[in-house]
Amino acid sequence: MIPALEAVEADADADARLLGGIADWAERYTPLVGLAGSDGLMLDITGCAHLFGGEAALLRDLLARVRAEGFAVAAAIADTPGAAFAVAAYGRPGVVPPGGSHEALRCLPLPALRLPADIVAGLERVGLRTIGQIAEAPRAPLAVRFGAALLRRLDQASGREEEAISPRRPMPQLFAERRFAEPVSLEADIAATVLSLAGTLEPRLTEGGVGGRHFELSLYRTDGAVERAEIATGRPLRAPHLVAELFAEKFTAIGDDFDAGFGFDLIRLAVLAVDRATAAQIDLTGEADGTAGVERLVDRLGARLGLSRVLRLSLQESHIPERSARALMASATVESASWPEHAADDPIDRPLRLLDRPEPVDAIAEIPEGPPLRFRWRRALYEVARAEGPERIAAEWWREDGLTRDYYRVEDRAGHRFWLYRDGLYSEADSPRWFMQGLLA
Numbered sequence: 001m002i003p004a005l006e007a008v009e010a011d012a013d014a015d016a017r018l019l020g021g022i023a024d025w026a027e028r029y030t031p032l033v034g035l036a037g038s039d040g041l042m043l044d045i046t047g048c049a050h051l052f053g054g055e056a057a058l059l060r061d062l063l064a065r066v067r068a069e070g071f072a073v074a075a076a077i078a079d080t081p082g083a084a085f086a087v088a089a090y091g092r093p094g095v096v097p098p099g100g101s102h103e104a105l106r107c108l109p110l111p112a113l114r115l116p117a118d119i120v121a122g123l124e125r126v127g128l129r130t131i132g133q134i135a136e137a138p139r140a141p142l143a144v145r146f147g148a149a150l151l152r153r154l155d156q157a158s159g160r161e162e163e164a165i166s167p168r169r170p171m172p173q174l175f176a177e178r179r180f181a182e183p184v185s186l187e188a189d190i191a192a193t194v195l196s197l198a199g200t201l202e203p204r205l206t207e208g209g210v211g212g213r214h215f216e217l218s219l220y221r222t223d224g225a226v227e228r229a230e231i232a233t234g235r236p237l238r239a240p241h242l243v244a245e246l247f248a249e250k251f252t253a254i255g256d257d258f259d260a261g262f263g264f265d266l267i268r269l270a271v272l273a274v275d276r277a278t279a280a281q282i283d284l285t286g287e288a289d290g291t292a293g294v295e296r297l298v299d300r301l302g303a304r305l306g307l308s309r310v311l312r313l314s315l316q317e318s319h320i321p322e323r324s325a326r327a328l329m330a331s332a333t334v335e336s337a338s339w340p341e342h343a344a345d346d347p348i349d350r351p352l353r354l355l356d357r358p359e360p361v362d363a364i365a366e367i368p369e370g371p372p373l374r375f376r377w378r379r380a381l382y383e384v385a386r387a388e389g390p391e392r393i394a395a396e397w398w399r400e401d402g403l404t405r406d407y408y409r410v411e412d413r414a415g416h417r418f419w420l421y422r423d424g425l426y427s428e429a430d431s432p433r434w435f436m437q438g439l440l441a
Helices: 012-026 055-068 081-090 101-105 117-125 131-136 139-146 148-158 187-208 240-257 292-305
Strands: 033-035 041-043 174-184 210-221 226-237 264-276 311-315 325-329 354-365 372-377 380-393 405-412 417-423 433-440
Touching (some): 012 041, 041 081, 081 101, 081 148, 101 131, 101 148, 131 148, 139 148, 174 187, 187 264, 226 240, 240 292, 372 433, 380 417
Antiparallel strands (some): 174 264, 210 264, 311 325, 354 433, 372 380, 405 417, 417 433
């Protein structure tokens, strides 16, 4: 009947992604943005409206921006989330004056309270069709017949019961933002803004005796898209130049994937996690201790590669080489013993790096418990020219599957040096096996 009509299948997942993108964009008005059903958003603008010239000006700006992107939208501002939803969806959208929620709700239909369809149908069967009618009716019979959900929704809309908004993203501990009359897109301008915002946050962090451990930079593009960058640190930070340096490393890692579009009209720096930062006595070099340089390096590498990819070794209570150390995040604070130190002229008797796991070797020894004469490893045959050992490491008594190991440092005729071991003595096993543990320099 209507040839020009085009019908497409509904895509709930795509709709949810679109609503999520709009919610990200709406964080330019407040960090507390939650979802309201499958087609709405709920914003807590408490303490934010004055940044836009008041509630009415904020609402006009929001509606104008959303409509400019081609969306049909209705919005309302009220004292409670329930009243704001009801007025936006079923009433006359706009700003409900303080204390005016009751008057704004009384003539609205019952679905405005976000009630289940069966409760709405039951109320209509007894002649109750507006919010004002159930607000004036006796509460006890309503609760008995229709359940507590009806009265809870009514109390939430009228403000007698608190209703919390669940934000989509974690609320920041602190944040600072900068709005621009003309969009900025140059990297130098963004870097200067980050430094300025970090300087704004520094006194507030210092006052609380804390430092930031997780920072997020949000850049709001003029076309509605939001670019975000996060950094995590191994130590509490509040020095503006250090925060700015880490974000510079982050943008270097992002490279060409960073899209400024037509520029950013809002930049926000948020502190998502903090930790206690105690004052420390500095030395003559200006550092509090000798680890400051290492910690700064870890933070820079973490900003570029990801903090979880920067690891360090922690000594463990074991003499078995592959169990004697464990890789941990370099930013984690873990008590561990220091590595043994060697004299400058003392040769290293163990490899600096081991294989991921010992690899089996086919070896021939001159005597049952002597060093190997030749061995085959990874399909290559090696003739042993020199050998040192054994270094005997007994099995750990609390493990049932361990055997005594005899380690040898061997050198083949080409000068390659290996660290391999025989797993088990002939008194422990009928045919002990050989394994390659690592390569020596």
